[in-house]
Structure formats: C-alpha cells, structure tokens
Amino acid sequence: MNKFNRRTVLKIAGGVTAALATPAVLRAQEAYPSRPINMVVPFDTGGYNDRLARAFAPFLQETIGQPIVIVNRGGAGAMLGHTYFMQQPDDGYTILCTSAAPYIPLNILTQNAQFKIDDFSMINLPSRDYTLMATSADSEIENIEQVIEQLQADAGALSIGIQPASADLVNVMLFADANGIDRAGLRLVTFDGGGPARNATAGGVVDIGMVGGQGFIPLASKVRPLVVFDDAPRDGWDAPVITDLSGPDAQFVSGSQRGWAVHSTFIEKHPDRYATLLNAIEQTSKDPKVIESLKGQKLATDWFGPDVSNKALVNTGKVMEQHVELLKGT
Amino acid sequence: MADLIAAYDLLTSSASAWIYLIPGLIVGLVFGSMPGISITMAMAIFLPVTLYMDFLPAIIFLTSIYTGAGFGGSIPAILMNIPGTSSAVATTFDGYPMARAGKHNEALGVALASSVTGTLLSYILLLFLVVPVSIVVLKLGPLEMFVVAIWGMSLLGSLSGQSVWRGLLAGVFGILLGTIGMNTAGFVRGTMGVPWLLDGVPTIPAMMGLLAASQLLNLINTTYLIESEEARKLSFAKILGGVKLAFQYPTIILRGATIGVIIGAIPGVGSSISNLISYSETKRNAPDGDTFGTGNPKGVIAAEAANSSSEGGAMATMFALGIPGGGATAILLAAFAMHNLIGGPQFIAENKTVVYAIIFSNFFQAICLLFVGLLFVYLAAAIVRVPLRFLIPSVLVVSTFGAFAITNSLAGPMTLFIFAIIGWAMVRYEYPVAAAVVGLLLGGLLEQNLIRTWQISRGEFGYILERPGAIFIFMLMVGSLAITTIGKRRRLRREKLMEQRALSPDTAGD
Numbered sequence: 135m136n137k138f139n140r141r142t143v144l145k146i147a148g149g150v151t152a153a154l155a156t157p158a159v160l161r162a163q164e165a166y167p168s169r170p171i172n173m174v175v176p177f178d179t180g181g182y183n184d185r186l187a188r189a190f191a192p193f194l195q196e197t198i199g200q201p202i203v204i205v206n207r208g209g210a211g212a213m214l215g216h217t218y219f220m221q222q223p224d225d226g227y228t229i230l231c232t233s234a235a236p237y238i239p240l241n242i243l244t245q246n247a248q249f250k251i252d253d254f255s256m257i258n259l260p261s262r263d264y265t266l267m268a269t270s271a272d273s274e275i276e277n278i279e280q281v282i283e284q285l286q287a288d289a290g291a292l293s294i295g296i297q298p299a300s301a302d303l304v305n306v307m308l309f310a311d312a313n314g315i316d317r318a319g320l321r322l323v324t325f326d327g328g329g330p331a332r333n334a335t336a337g338g339v340v341d342i343g344m345v346g347g348q349g350f351i352p353l354a355s356k357v358r359p360l361v362v363f364d365d366a367p368r369d370g371w372d373a374p375v376i377t378d379l380s381g382p383d384a385q386f387v388s389g390s391q392r393g394w395a396v397h398s399t400f401i402e403k404h405p406d407r408y409a410t411l412l413n414a415i416e417q418t419s420k421d422p423k424v425i426e427s428l429k430g431q432k433l434a435t436d437w438f439g440p441d442v443s444n445k446a447l448v449n450t451g452k453v454m455e456q457h458v459e460l461l462k463g464t
Numbered sequence: 465m466a467d468l469i470a471a472y473d474l475l476t477s478s479a480s481a482w483i484y485l486i487p488g489l490i491v492g493l494v495f496g497s498m499p500g501i502s503i504t505m506a507m508a509i510f511l512p513v514t515l516y517m518d519f520l521p522a523i524i525f526l527t528s529i530y531t532g533a534g535f536g537g538s539i540p541a542i543l544m545n546i547p548g549t550s551s552a553v554a555t556t557f558d559g560y561p562m563a564r565a566g567k568h569n570e571a572l573g574v575a576l577a578s579s580v581t582g583t584l585l586s587y588i589l590l591l592f593l594v595v596p597v598s599i600v601v602l603k604l605g606p607l608e609m610f611v612v613a614i615w616g617m618s619l620l621g622s623l624s625g626q627s628v629w630r631g632l633l634a635g636v637f638g639i640l641l642g643t644i645g646m647n648t649a650g651f652v653r654g655t656m657g658v659p660w661l662l663d664g665v666p667t668i669p670a671m672m673g674l675l676a677a678s679q680l681l682n683l684i685n686t687t688y689l690i691e692s693e694e695a696r697k698l699s700f701a702k703i704l705g706g707v708k709l710a711f712q713y714p715t716i717i718l719r720g721a722t723i724g725v726i727i728g729a730i731p732g733v734g735s736s737i738s739n740l741i742s743y744s745e746t747k748r749n750a751p752d753g754d755t756f757g758t759g760n761p762k763g764v765i766a767a768e769a770a771n772s773s774s775e776g777g778a779m780a781t782m783f784a785l786g787i788p789g790g791g792a793t794a795i796l797l798a799a800f801a802m803h804n805l806i807g808g809p810q811f812i813a814e815n816k817t818v819v820y821a822i823i824f825s826n827f828f829q830a831i832c833l834l835f836v837g838l839l840f841v842y843l844a845a846a847i848v849r850v851p852l853r854f855l856i857p858s859v860l861v862v863s864t865f866g867a868f869a870i871t872n873s874l875a876g877p878m879t880l881f882i883f884a885i886i887g888w889a890m891v892r893y894e895y896p897v898a899a900a901v902v903g904l905l906l907g908g909l910l911e912q913n914l915i916r917t918w919q920i921s922r923g924e925f926g927y928i929l930e931r932p933g934a935i936f937i938f939m940l941m942v943g944s945l946a947i948t949t950i951g952k953r954r955r956l957r958r959e960k961l962m963e964q965r966a967l968s969p970d971t972a973g974d
Contacts, residue, residue, distance in 0.1 A: 178791065184508075185798050192515055206508075207872050210646075210662035214873070217659075245659070293920045298650030323606075323919040324649045326912065337602030340920065352786050356602070431801035 166407040167200040172228045176215020176237070178208035182349070183392055186261065186433050187231040193424045198414040211299075212237035213245050220249050224397035226407040234259060234443075235391040236301045239451040243458050244299060251451050255398040256443035257415050261434035263389030265305045265363035266347030266371065270338035271356050278360045278379060281342060282313050289319030295331045295340035298324045299461045301387045302344045304453070305363050307460055308385045309376075332357075346389045347371065351432060364388070387453045391446055392434075412440070471820035474520065481521040485829060488528025489836045495529070496536020497844065499546045499672055500866015500876075503533040504791030511795055519803040523818075524825055526799050530792050531829045534772050535579040535837060539844050542571045542764070543689075544859055546676040550667060550736035551771040553901055554743035556675055557623075558756060558763030565759050566695025568848050572841040573706020574761045575768045576834065578717055581710070582769035583830040585721035586728075586776025587823050590783075594812060594819070597729045597780045600933075604730060606916035607927070607934040612727065613910045615941045616737045616902070619744035623757070623899045631899045634890065638900035641665050642907020648915050660875035664908060669867035669879040671904070674897050676863060677880065678887025680856045689848050689855065698845050703838060710765050716746050720769025727770075728777025736905055738777075742770030748948040751955065757898075776826075783819050786811040 175187050184206060191202040207215035212232060222228035232238070234256060241247035269275045275292075284291040289310070296302050303322075310317050323340050325331035328349045335343025336356040343357075350357060351369060359373035363386045367375055376384045394415055401408045418424055419437045428435045438446075454461065495506035507529050514522035537548035542559035555575060562571035620635040644654040645664035655661035683689070690696045710717070720742040727738035746766035747756040756763045782793040805815055812819055847855065867876030890897050921927030928934065 178504075181794075185801075188508075188512060188798070189802070192512060205872075209871075210659055213659060213662065218873075245662075290922060298648070321919065321922060323916055325916070326648055333602055334605070337604070339603070339605040427802070431798070 166226060166404070166410055167198060169227065170201040170203050171195075171198070171226070172203050172205050172222070174205045174207055174215060174219045174222070174228060174230050174232075176207050176209075176212035176219070176230075176232050178206055182261070182390075182433075183231050183233060185431065186392060186428075189428055189431055189433050190231075190418065190424070190435075193421065193427070194414060194418045197418045197421075198411070210245070211240060213241045213247060216241055216247065216249065216254075220253060220397070222397075224400040224403060226396065226400055226404055226411055229257075229411070230254070230395040231393070232395060233390040233392045234395060234447050235388070235450040236454060238447070239454045240299060240461060242451075243455060244461050251448060253398055254395045254447075255401055255440065256447055257394040257396060257412055257440055258419060258438055259391040259393035259443040259446065260419065260436045260438065261348070261390070261392035262446070263346040263348050263391070264368055265302045265344055265386070265389050266350050266373075267309075267342055267344050267360040267363070268335055268350060268357040269342045269360060270336055271358050273338060273341070273358060275342065275358070275360070278374060281360060282315070285310070285315045285320075286313065289316040290321040292341035293321045293323050295323050295325055295334045295343035295345070297326070297328060297331055297345065301389050301450075301454070302346070304387050304457045304460055306344050307457070308387075309380075312380045312384065348432070387457075388446070388450055391443070391450065393443065468820055470817040471824060474817055474821045475824055481518070481524055482828075484517075484521045484525035485528050485825075485832060486836060488525045489532040489829065489833055490840070492529040492532020492534070493536040493539075493837065493840045496533030496548055497539040497840075498536075498866060499540050499544075499548050499676075499863050500668060500869050502549055502668075502791065502870070503530060503537075504795060505869070506533050507792055507795040511799060514799055515802055519805075520821070522799055522803065523796075523822060524829075526796060527822060527826060528829050530775060530796070531583060531826065531833055532836075534583070534775050535576065535768075535833060538575045538579065538768055538771075539572065539841065542575060543568060543844065543847050544676060545679045546672050546859070546863060547668075550671065550905055551739055551774065552767070553671065553675075553736070553898075553905065554739040554767035555764060555771070557743065557767070557898060558758075558760050559767075560679070561757070561759035562761065562764065563848065564689060566690045566692060567702075567759065567761075568690070568845050569697075569699050569702035570706035570709060570761065571764055572845055573703040573708075573838075574710045574764045575706075576703075576837045576841055577707040577710035578720070578765040578768035579772040580830050580834045580837070581717050582721045582724060582772035583775060583833070584827060585718065585769075586725045586773030587779075587826045587830070589721070589725050589773075590776045590780050591820075591823055593725070594780050594784050597725075597777070597784060601729055601781050601785065603933065605931060605934070606913040606920065607931050608937060609730070610910065610913040610917055611934050611937045611941065612730070612737065612741075613906050613913065615937070616740045616744075616906050617910070618941070618945065619740050619902055620899050623896050623902065626894070630895050634895045634897070634899040635903040638903020638905075639907035639910065640903075641670070641900070642904045642909075643911045645908075648912040649919075660871070660873065665904065666867070666871050666876055666879050667904060668870050669876045670883045671901050672863050672867060673880040673883025673885075674887035674890075674901055674904075677860065677884030678891050678897060680859060681884070681888045682891060683852055683856065686852055688852055696848055698842060698849070700838075700842055703841060703845075706761070707834075707838075709761055713762060713765055716762055716765045717769040719745060720766050721773040724770035724773030725777040725780070728774025729781045730777075737909075738774045739767040739771040740902060740905070742766045745944065748945070748952075753952075779822070779826075783812050783822075 173187050173191060175183050177183050187204050191204060195202045207218045219230045238251055238254060275281060307317055328345050331343055331345045332349055332353055334340045336353050347368060359371040361373055361379055362368050362371050362375045364375055365377045376386050416437060419435045425435050492506060495501045507526055510529060514525060537552040538555045540546040540548045541552040541555040542563050545556050545560040547553045547556055559571050620631055623631055644661055646652045646662050688696060723742045724738045743763055743766045746762055747753045750762055778793050863880060864877045867880040870876050887897050
C-alpha cells in the first residue's frame, strides 16, 4: 500500500541533502564576496584618496557584485587609519585605499607603528605623484638656474613652502646637496597640507614651493614650474626634469603613491578570493568608461599591477629609511 | 547679461530638478542638528547618490544640504548648549540662556531669520565680489591669518564675566589645549604618548564636553529645562515674533554677513572664527553689551548672520580659484568633477553660467529654508517639554554617539567625558568655560601662523612692513577696539553725570 518504503525515503532524503549540500559547499568556496566590502580610507573626506575611493567604488561594486562602503579613518598622517585597517580581519571584506608611500614608511620610521611594509600588499597604485618645485606666476624667478644661483650665494635667500616629514623635504635636501647649497641655512616654511602650501606658492606668500605636482594641476595658470623631480616629463609641465638638471643618476624620491592594498596574510589565507578581487580591480581600472570618468576628475586609473606597485613602495621605503633624520621634525 | 540669461535658462530647463531642494534642506537640517555630524559628513554621505543625477539636480541637492546643515547646527546650540559644529559656538552664548529663560521660540526664530538673511546677503555680495575676493585670498599670508586669529581672541575680554583674570587664565588654558599634537614644523608636544592626540584634541567632542555636559550636570536638580510651566509652550506666533525681532537689527545682520563673507573666504579658517568675531564686535558696539551672554537676542543674530554667510565666502573661494575653503566645498568640487567641470582658477571664466545658476539657486534655497526651517524648528522646540530626567541622559547618549562618529573611535567619547569633567570643575570654580573653548578653537591657528611668520621672516620684525594687508587688518582691529572703548567711556561718564544729578536735586534744578 505504502509506495514509500524505507529505502526510497532514504534515497530521497539523501538526494535532497546532497542537492542542498552541494551548493552550500560551492557557496563557501566561490561566493566571495557575499556581503558588502569596506574600503578604508585613512584620511578625512575630500582629500585625494577619498575622492579616488568614492569615484572608483561605484564602478568596482558593479564589477564585483557587492556594495562598497567607504570608511574614513583620518588622523595622525594615516597612522590611525593604517592601524585600524591592520586590526580588521584579513578575509577580503576590508580593503584599503591609501597613499601607501610616503605614509606607510613614515608611520614605521617616525611614529613607531606596530606594522611593517610587508604586512600590506599592494594591488595597484595608479596615482604616482612627484615633487614639483614652482613659484608664483608673477614671481621674479624665471627658471631653476636662477634659484640655484641665489641659494648658492645665500641658502636663506628664498623662502621655501613645504610639508614637514615629506618626500618633498627629502628632495629639497638632496637638491641642496647636489648643488652645493648649505642645508642648514635653507629658509623652510612648513604647511600642514599640500593644499595650503600650494596656495601659498601661487599667491607668492612663499618665494618657491616644493609640493606634490599633481595637486598643482588645477592651479597651473597661477604658478610657474621650475623643476620636476622625476626622470621623465610629467603632466605637461614646461620645466626641466631633475635627471636633466643634475645628471642621470640624480638622487630624488618619488612622491605619494596612491591606490589599493590588502593584508598580506589575505593572499595566503584566501588565494581564490584574492584572485577575484585582483581581477575585479584590474578589470575596473581598464574599463574605458571608468578611465573617462576618473580622468575627468583628475584621478589616476593606470594599471601597474601588484608586482610593480609593491616594488615601487619598497624602493621608496628604502630611500626614506636612508634619510630618516630628515623626516623627524623640521 | 547674456550669462545671467543663460543661467536663468539653465535653472528653468528642468522643473524636476527643483524637487531635490526641499529634501536637501531637510537632510541638511536633520544631519546638522545632530551633534557630531558635520556638514562635510552629511554631504559626503549623499555625494555618491548624485553621481546618478543630472548636473543641475545634483548641485541643487548638495548645496541645499549645505544650506540646511549650516543652520541645523544652531538648533542644539540654542536648546541644549551643544554647538553641533564649531561655527555655532557663539550661538550658544546667548541662545542657550534665552532658551532657559523660556524664550526658546524667539531664540530659534531669531536664529533662523538671521541665518536666512545672512545666506541671502552673502550670495548677493558674492555676485559682485567673486573676483576681488579670489585675488585677495591667495595673497593672505601667515601674518594676516595671525592677526585675524588675534582679533578672534579679543573676544576673550568680553567672555570673562566677573573676573578678567579668570577669563584670561581660562583662555590661556584653552590655547595650550589647542596646541597639543604635532605642530606645523613636525614637532609633537603634549600628547603624553597617546597616538590619538597627534592631530590635537578632537575639537568638537571637547567643545561638547566643555559646554554641554558641564551644563547638563549642573541641571541635575532641576526638573525641566525651563522652570516655569507657562513658558514651556511651543508657539508658532512666538517663533514668528523672533523672526520679526531679527529684522529690527539690520546693522547687526549686515555686519555679521560682511564679516562672514570675508572670513569665510579664507581657506581653512571659515565660519568657526567669523561667528566669534561678529559676536564680539556686536557686543562691544551694543549699548547693552553687558547683557550679552545672559540671553540677549542680538548675540544670536550676530553669530548666526556670520556663520551662515561664511557659506557664501567659502563658495567665492571655490568658484574663483577652484580650491576648497573647507570640507564642504571640497565635496562640491568633487561633485562638479563628476560632471566634468574641473576646478581651478579658470573655473569661473569657463563656467559663468553655472556659477550664476548656483548663486540664484541659493537665493531660492535661503527663502525655502525660512519655511522649512520654521516647521523644523517648531518640532525641535518640543525638546523643552521633555522632563530633564529623560532629556539629560538622552542628550549625553546622543553626544557620545556624535563624538564617536567624529573620531570613528573611542577617542571621541573619552575626550567628551574628560572635558565634561573639566567643564564642570570650571563652572564650579567660576572660570568662564566659553573662554577656554575660544582658546581651544584658535590656539592651533595662532601658533601655526606665528611659526610660519617666524620661518618666512627669519625672525626679523621688518617683515611686518612688507605685509600691508596685515597692517591694514591690524589697524582695523585697533580702530574698532578704540572707537568702542571711547564710546563706552563716554556713555559711562554720561550715566554717572545723570546719576549725580539724580542724587543731588539742588544742582539738577539749575
């Protein structure tokens, strides 16, 4: 009478269990991301990293299929934000958008950070800034030769707007050494951010400014570029590059390198998730629609990939370590 | 003229864009009136939403949030002595005493009307001043900023209350607190090894602690914020009365708006100083200056006219130079960029239509704010009917959340707690808390600009002669101080004469 004997029931039950179980196993392996991803920005709203994160996130979340939540953790030169990021689980649900250089090395060298450079793994650092020496557009200084001449005669002849403990400061010192200018005599005027230092340069409040060059782009018509601290021309500045000025082995450090990073331990623990995330960021960075949108906002999307990005950061860290005494107070 | 017509066309091109105006204002009011949520935060949260809007609705929405939040901060300042933002500090000086005296309706009305007129005036000034302002702003050096900060400090004298020495001591204490952290030359002082203090004492939690928590602890034996039951009413008529009252003092509003526009235009200074300077100028110029701080509506008018008009000043800098004067304008620039309008000195030349359209839409926003604000303020005023045994703990909880939101860590609530104790002790021993707050706000600015002046000048005083702007601001300050001192002396002498005449009837008869 009863069509269901014990065996059939077991079969059905087993089948159902298997049917339910299989996707569950698959889900655990493949369904990353299954919830929103936090993107930590160790700066307050409105800065370059914040703008980059907010401009990139809407496209990345389309590619990756989960919402991206921007978490601003500003303060103490990214020290608080980097520490916070390191305290989050390394499961790929918290990623970082930061100025990896110079801030990670700075935190380590000058602020006794509890982390090492190796604890972070860069996915891509599209924005690579460089120091630009500039003067106000209506300044009497016409070119870099004039600057060198004046500073050689009297190192304090010109006031120099700069951020303390920055790559720019290392560059001004290396520049002084290369040209026989007395380091101790330089008249440095310190500003709390790139913005104020650039405004002071454009307004002629300081004679020359040495600040990240990309931030100068919107003010281009108000300043006269003097020298670009890189080995190739950048952003169309009509000024010599440092390797032309001081020879091919001129010493300089690159400026801020900004972009995306994860915990190093994440790659070992979840290689499959890392591959998904890497792929999503690469795909988004190369999407013409994204490039157009970010370009319009003067934000970088160039794809360098993890190898190049990590190497650039480690190299910058090494040069900064050599000049550590310059980074501890001006 | 062609630009103006084009701007008009742009504004009227899509009626649907305007449906974002009221929601924007409400979002701004709600976020602005939550202690600890800054204007920048409110705008940053809604920035991604605007990516999917057209240009006009996106900008109307964001600037409406800006306008709404600018006023929202004064609601907790008046009702609970909590400045929601640092730009509402001076509003607490007279707003809160007014509320406690049962004039909460009037205080809110006065604040709303002065804010709305301040915003309107600032945009009218902006229409004519965009270009000159931009030229001046970039030329401002550290010496000029230092003099402006000193001007702000002159307020200390009027906050001192009974004892000038106690006021100065509290002010110095505040300045020292303001210099904690890493200074502009990269040296770290007074952090006691706490990494959270590297950026200095978190200002807003510290202010909330000093001003609000200390007051609330003193209210513990009271049952209601307003003692008398009849005064505890919500009255639309009285709010309107406050609105009318504000319009009886056009000079105060005009002075506040001018100070607000000029100071607001300075990048990085903005509304947190303009309200203090406007308050102290108004207090010194008012014949009843002595009653400031005890609930004089003129104090509220001065503070609100200045802090709301700083919005226009900050916009001027943004339009003319394409550089953000503060967090809020940085977000606006990002929004422009999303629609392929790039900031920079060429911005205004290339986008005149857009600039005029934004200025006009702000006129509408200010007018709408009057009506939306009236309704919002009426609802918010219901707080005075909540028994204090419920209100105090709720306010403390909200402040703690706000403090957490600002620092994103326990550092905020801990700062709030520590400064609440300091504030309570200061009130207990009759030191003026407000003087410490002013010192805290201006301490860092004073120190950093003094250091920079010293760096540029290499310590030579002759540098002052190279900065005519600084000399001009300094003379303006000294002149203003001198005129009011002489005026006050004359008035006192006259009053004394009158008294003497009244006392000796035989001479009075002559």
